[in-house]
């Protein structure tokens with residue numbers, strides 16, 4: 001145990017020394033679970049309090065036991081600089097706008113965790129370009145995909161961010177032994193039977209987690225769980241609904257079908273060497289968003305000339321801004337076409353979640369108080385970071401709501417037939433009332 005501890009402390013000091021020389025700031029990503037409790041204690045032993053910040057990303061979806069643990073941690077490490085980061089969108093609002101999250105549609109991690117943390121770091125340091133090393137509590141044991149992670153990743157979440165994982169190789173039992181040996185507070189949730197802590201309703205949770213949360217924190221999970229049930233009632237016949245919810249079939253949602261605001265909002269066609277986008281619903285103006293691709297150099301009535309990748313294109317805005325056409329199609333390579341689609345997706349779906357904003361290296365991507373996009377043309381580098389980070393559609397909402405897949409299409413994992421467990425009610429009652 002001591003060997004593991006010393007190795008982790010040496011790792012933290014080494015990374016700190018290396019990145020400090022390059023001008024980086026340091027953050028511990030704190031969530032109140034066992035991993036981050038151990039991580040915080042290790043960083044606290046390795047560095048002095050003025051050398052790092054502690055940021056708790058309050059998703060608004062934490063169980064009360066986690067919020068309690070955060071408050072206890074602030075008292076336990078009273079010399080550390082704790083901050084709380086929170087999205088401008090409440091979970092209720094984001095779940096309605098994006099649709100319930102799915103295993104392959106985890107918009108919630110960006111919107112409620114990584115984006116608020118990046119914005120908080122900029123606010124704390126007063127530096128838009130702040131380069132940050134985030135010490136996180138990622139562990140290989142947690143999942144097959146995490147087992148492939150390296151202990152350090154550069155730019156995976158944001159261009160200015162390096163993630164370091166000092167406890168990547170630690171096992172759960174080692175974490176608990178560390179917490180007990182060092183007399184560090186416990187998140188009460190572990191006493192109730194949880195192996196890991198997480199959001200109230202999560203597409204990655206196990207059936208054990210769901211069953212416990214459903215029995216012990218019934219009232220806390222109700223509001224979000226109602227949205228799962230609502231989705232189930234829209235997408236499944238009555239006889240299948242209960243199983244669909246309890247077996248976790250909802251976690252495989254792949255597209256916007258059966259969501260009130262789901263579906264495709266524009267169509268594409270190519271005619272006379274011209275690419276047309278015809279919108280049925282729009283959230284943004286083409287002229288506000290399209291400067292991402294390149295400068296608009298001429299305007300005459302509703303016709304414009306735009307330079308994209310050193311190539312001149314003309315475009316027209318017609319039909320009350322609901323039809324956009326770009327010419328000539330013959331000069332468009334696959335990047336121009338996919339970036340034009342990215343703009344169309346932003347125009348059709350953007351609700352101002354700010355995920356694009358934090359990807360911009362020069363503060364050119366602005367979302368105003370009315371949730372409208374504006375591009376500061378004098379700053380924009382046309383680098384397309386704000387399109388490419390979604391690895392597909394150019395907008396997280398478009399990815400979640402357009403109908404490119406169907407619910408239940410990707411349910412191949414081990415949770416396919418894992419209904420809520422029938423827990424012994426006497427045991428559940430004892431766990432719910434446990435104190436320590």
Ligand code: SF4
Nearest residue numbers: 360380381383384386
């Ligand atoms: S990320 Fe910023 S600089 Fe790059 S294209 Fe988007 S708005 Fe422009």
Ligand code: SF4
Nearest residue numbers: 350351353356395396
């Ligand atoms: S365009 Fe960007 S900021 Fe707007 S909703 Fe989509 S991902 Fe969020």
